[in-house]
Amino acid sequence: MTSPAVSPADVTAAMQRIRAHVRETPVLVTRAGELGLPYGVTLKLELLQHAGSFKSRGAFSRVLAAASAGEVGPAGLIAASGGNHGAAVAFVARQLDYPAEIFVPSTSPVIKRDRIASYGATVHVIDGFFDDAQAAATHRQTESGALAIHPFEHVEIIAGQGTMAVEIDDQVGEYDTVVIATGGGGFIAGQAAWVQNRRRVVSVEPSASRCLYAARLNGGPVTVEVGGVAADSLGTRQLGSLAWSIVQHYVDDAVLVDDEDIRSAQRALWDELRLVVEPGGAAALAALRAGVYVPEPGERLVVAVCGSNCDPNSVTG
Amino acid sequence: MTSPAVSPADVTAAMQRIRAHVRETPVLVTRAGELGLPYGVTLKLELLQHAGSFKSRGAFSRVLAAASAGEVGPAGLIAASGGNHGAAVAFVARQLDYPAEIFVPSTSPVIKRDRIASYGATVHVIDGFFDDAQAAATHRQTESGALAIHPFEHVEIIAGQGTMAVEIDDQVGEYDTVVIATGGGGFIAGQAAWVQNRRRVVSVEPSASRCLYAARLNGGPVTVEVGGVAADSLGTRQLGSLAWSIVQHYVDDAVLVDDEDIRSAQRALWDELRLVVEPGGAAALAALRAGVYVPEPGERLVVAVCGSNCDPNSVTG
Numbered sequence: 012m013t014s015p016a017v018s019p020a021d022v023t024a025a026m027q028r029i030r031a032h033v034r035e036t037p038v039l040v041t042r043a044g045e046l047g048l049p050y051g052v053t054l055k056l057e058l059l060q061h062a063g064s065f066k067s068r069g070a071f072s073r074v075l076a077a078a079s080a081g082e083v084g085p086a087g088l089i090a091a092s093g094g095n096h097g098a099a100v101a102f103v104a105r106q107l108d109y110p111a112e113i114f115v116p117s118t119s120p121v122i123k124r125d126r127i128a129s130y131g132a133t134v135h136v137i138d139g140f141f142d143d144a145q146a147a148a149t150h151r152q153t154e155s156g157a158l159a160i161h162p163f164e165h166v167e168i169i170a171g172q173g174t175m176a177v178e179i180d181d182q183v184g185e186y187d188t189v190v191i192a193t194g195g196g197g198f199i200a201g202q203a204a205w206v207q208n209r210r211r212v213v214s215v216e217p218s219a220s221r222c223l224y225a226a227r228l229n230g231g232p233v234t235v236e237v238g239g240v241a242a243d244s245l246g247t248r249q250l251g252s253l254a255w256s257i258v259q260h261y262v263d264d265a266v267l268v269d270d271e272d273i274r275s276a277q278r279a280l281w282d283e284l285r286l287v288v289e290p291g292g293a294a295a296l297a298a299l300r301a302g303v304y305v306p307e308p309g310e311r312l313v314v315a316v317c318g319s320n321c322d323p324n325s326v327t328g
Numbered sequence: 329m330t331s332p333a334v335s336p337a338d339v340t341a342a343m344q345r346i347r348a349h350v351r352e353t354p355v356l357v358t359r360a361g362e363l364g365l366p367y368g369v370t371l372k373l374e375l376l377q378h379a380g381s382f383k384s385r386g387a388f389s390r391v392l393a394a395a396s397a398g399e400v401g402p403a404g405l406i407a408a409s410g411g412n413h414g415a416a417v418a419f420v421a422r423q424l425d426y427p428a429e430i431f432v433p434s435t436s437p438v439i440k441r442d443r444i445a446s447y448g449a450t451v452h453v454i455d456g457f458f459d460d461a462q463a464a465a466t467h468r469q470t471e472s473g474a475l476a477i478h479p480f481e482h483v484e485i486i487a488g489q490g491t492m493a494v495e496i497d498d499q500v501g502e503y504d505t506v507v508i509a510t511g512g513g514g515f516i517a518g519q520a521a522w523v524q525n526r527r528r529v530v531s532v533e534p535s536a537s538r539c540l541y542a543a544r545l546n547g548g549p550v551t552v553e554v555g556g557v558a559a560d561s562l563g564t565r566q567l568g569s570l571a572w573s574i575v576q577h578y579v580d581d582a583v584l585v586d587d588e589d590i591r592s593a594q595r596a597l598w599d600e601l602r603l604v605v606e607p608g609g610a611a612a613l614a615a616l617r618a619g620v621y622v623p624e625p626g627e628r629l630v631v632a633v634c635g636s637n638c639d640p641n642s643v644t645g
Binding site: 286324 | 351352353354355356357358373375376380601602603604636637640641644
């Protein structure tokens with residue numbers, strides 16, 4: 012067993028860095044019968060975060076830590092991303108007045124590229140998938156010397172994502188379980204680093220993109236195929252190594268949802284709350300609706316609704 | 329001066345009736361620079377209420393009070409509405425297992441009619457505007473004996489809308505001013521009945537539909553022309569008499585916004601928060617963005633974002 016790479020103190024430090032820059036996203040309590048669930052839950056509406064997802068927390072955390080160490084030069088920031096991380100880095104660059112280059116795979120939705128460009132970042136579209144974009148960004152970084160911001164392989168990124176769990180503790184008080192969608196593992200690792208064994212942490216992945224599920228079976232990160240409706244946000248080939256150091260200790264369950272369950276959860280969030288939620292953002296709720304995670308009687312659940320960046324017509328039409 | 333028709337005790341009683349049935353809608357704190365404002369505000373996200381607007385508060389309040397007095401017969405509920413009130417009454421009817429008939433003017437958006445029908449109510453489309461639909465509903469009520477639920481001419485309706493202000497007091501603590509969009513006056517009267525002189529209450533109406541503004545000029549409700557992009561939710565020809573009894577005491581300012589300001593505020597709420605907000609729901613924010621209400625330095629504002637029911641393509645396109 013590897014020691015957890017991120018401690019609660021790291022998360023507290025991240026919160027101190029980013030508090031003045033991120034939104035405290037609201038929670039909404041539902042009752043039995045809503046959203047197709049026979050029990051009530053607390054929704055953490057993290058899709059209302061700056062740039063439309065939790066990724067702004069990690070990006071601010073990493074960049075502000077580097078800036079205070081004098082590590083951000085004239086070339087500014089550089090990242091590769093299928094979308095949400097790139098939008099967050101571009102947003103952070105605009106807010107802190109740095110230039111930014113974002114490498115986006117050609118398979119990512121146009122709406123996400125447009126969002127990145129709308130914040131003033133330079134967008135490079137790379138043929139292929141996330142790994143191809145990451146390779147191009149890494150190559151470019153060696154030329155430019157920009158601060159590289161990987162979506163999940165920095166302590167400060169994971170600690171930043173974990174600030175959501177700090178907020179939940181303040182907003183909700185006692186609860187038992189937090190249900191989180193997993194891509195590369197930075198988001199769930201952040202929550203797990205903060206709550207440790209105080210709460211149950213449940214990972215939800217699409218059946219078509221299951222790198223955390225596979226890592227648990229394998230005893231460590233392993234390469235998987237990626238696909239499905241949430242691939243642009245959750246489609247990561249291999250769980251991050253830092254994330255695994257935390258996940259192996261503090262993630263209690265890992266479940267899988269089908270694409271149709273994700274689409275159905277998006278539709279329910281639109282019909283009953285008029286929220287436009289992207290596939291990856293609706294995956295955690297989908298796991299409850301599909302019954303692949305069934306709470307114990309009285310178990311108090313917090314469910315992260317973590318991203319909004321999609322074509323609204325795909326949800327409302 | 330008429331005495332206020334609704335007291336804080338009425339609002340407290342309404343809260344006790346409806347608490348188990350409505351959502352405590354979340355608040356979101358913005359900072360200077362967001363949403364085009366040079367200062368931060370607290371948004372009350374009342375568009376996340378059941379059926380997409382604050383109207384569910386008043387409808388539950390009226391129907392539950394009548395039910396406990398044995399006043400709801402086999403014909404159930406009846407109402408006329410351009411949309412949001414009708415959706416709320418239909419939602420209440422479904423939740424409490426009553427039949428409902430809703431009379432909708434032909435000028436109201438199809439999406440609102442569809443929402444009413446989706447809750448299982450019988451929808452009657454009446455040629456003309458709200459007043460025509462109300463006349464048809466009143467005629468039908470004399471035949472059917474259903475419980476008539478006017479959008480703003482019942483104490484229980486206004487007291488129910490006022491429960492939003494009770495929540496704000498709990499959620500926000502100290503603040504100075506609440507900014508509210510006005511249609512027939514039930515919504516702002518409810519807030520004013522609760523806060524009285526403890527906070528400033530600011531009314532926002534479209535220039536094209538200004539019955540509260542006109543009532544203040546005239547010294548009492550007077551008939552006005554209605555029109556503009558928010559007419560389906562804010563286009564009322566005459567301020568309600570019960571509302572006026574409260575508004576005349578406790579509304580501190582009344583301002584007007586143009587349709588283009590409303591559209592611009594809708595766009596900002598989509599761009600920066602990915603919220604689909606209907607024109608009437610964005611009007612209060614529009615007044616701040618347009619500078620027709622300018623807070624004093626340090627004035628702490630709560631801005632109601634109060635409805636979501638519109639064609640999403642009109643916002644996101």
